[in-house]
Amino acid sequence: MGKAALQWTPEMLALLGTDKDAVLAQRWGTTAKTVNLKRNALGIPAFGWVQWTPAMQAALGTDSDAELAKRWGISKASVVAKRKELGIASLTEKQGTGFVWNDAAVALLGTASDAKVAAQLGVTRLTVYNARVARGIAAAPRGVAKPDADDAD
Template sequence: MGKAALEWTDEMLALLGQEKDAVLAERWGTSAKTVNLKRNALGIAACGLVHWTPEMQAQLGTDSDAELAKRWGISKASVVAQRKVLGIASRTEKHGSVFVWTPEAVALLGSASDAKVAEQLGLTRLTVYNARQARGIAPAARGKASSMENPEQQ
């Protein structure tokens, strides 16, 4: 004989869409598919699914994907995917504002964490990481004071 059917309580139903199906399934001792089918049958969106408003869609391509994602509390991948679905060019594609690595900008690579350099230059951490890697520059030492960079000062 198979497993007994899951008896859905009001509390369980209230949690649908609030957490990932797999998390709820494990908690309730059932499969993620069972939770998914029930959630879909009730027309409840999956946890983490972005509900794109017309206002959000209107902002796509007006600011960097990373900045929009941060503003809305969603992943950059979600922003990129929605922008592409709608055929909207990125801000960079629209304005041709590809970052130019000046000698001053390159000098910042490895001087602080990639995140700090990215913030300073208005780029993503991944862009800074890739630029640093491409130039063979080591990452900044963790936990070292700036005076440690010049041992002669000690």
């Protein structure tokens, strides 16, 4: 004999679209497909679905993806996906780091912590990290810092 049809209660119907179909299905002892079919039949958008307004789309790339996600109450992944779908560069891609990696700056990579090199060069730790990794330079061993020229005797 087949499994009895799920009896949908008003409480269950009210929860459709408020969490992932699979999560609700597990809670109710059914399959995600059953929940998905019911939600779609009622025209309820999936959990996490975003109704992109023209204003939201216009804001993409004008602030960090994380800040926009926080502002709109959605995931950063949703913001990144929509921005990429529309071919819009991220704020950091538009701005670039503005830092030119000359030989002297590159020579500092891996000689001290990324944070210390960043402070010395006036850039972010992430900028130093990315530059170091892109060049295949290992991180400085922990506790080892390049002595300042003033400290040499």
